[in-house]
Amino acid sequence: RSIFELWGHGRSAGELYASLKNYPMDKMLPYLQSDSTYKVRIHTFNKTLTQVQKIKKIDALEFLPFKGKVNLKNPEHIFCILEDYGMDPNNVPEEPFHLYFGRWIADGQRELIESYSVKKRHFIGNTSMDACLSFIMANHGRVKPNDVVYDPFVGTGGLLISSAHFGAYVCGSDIDYNTIHGLGKATRKNQKWRGPDENIRANLRQYGLEKYYLDALVSDSSRPIWRKGMLFDAIITDPPYGIREATRRTASQKETVKSAER
């Protein structure tokens, strides 16, 4: 759910404090400066603490050289005590099994998996990339606003959607004319043919991302089509592995002549 920079941990409060005292001061100090603001949060797993208990645990950290001002509404730095009381709600221990303390870095965005779910997507194919994996791939590609991202095996554009969500302009190509033009047989049950607006552009529109759509073209990615040079900030793709989606190539004239000769 969240990422923290771990400063210390232990199986008891004493172990946690000892571990924190061993954390290098030069790594802590940049976040504890007198001109900064901060707050300390406490997260417990499988137990609810009273406000008084929480404050007591936070106050026990006063040995850390916090020099900044507390700001509960809009702090520059957020620190967190995490306490793990196990998994069994019928057998919650008095003291936690493990305690952690760290600097909060970021929260996850798991809600995106649901809101971009392929199940509710306008245009899908047999191998539409799952929303969660698409976001992981766009993150690996370090996609950021105003990048240009290309997918050479674009299919229904699953990877363009996650890249556009992060503010990149997106384009792709695919050997399959029907996929690029949103034609042919539908993938959904109870539907024979793809509807008039089942295409990559409509997918991006569904999520309010149409302005990031550059274009998609029909092309064989085993052949070079782009001029040399830095055209794209990232190429993010899901090639055909030959299981659910076959790898195809356009035949060259030479090959056609050869097979005719045979």
Ligand SMILES: C[S@@+](CC[C@H](N)C(=O)[O-])C[C@H]1O[C@@H](n2cnc3c(N)ncnc32)[C@H](O)[C@@H]1O
């Ligand atoms: C695994 S699918 C990609 C699915 C896509 N990520 C999506 O979300 O819909 C692979 C795609 O590669 C295409 N393909 C196969 N051979 C190709 C080739 N030589 N050049 C370009 N595309 C090709 C297939 O038509 C298919 O759409």
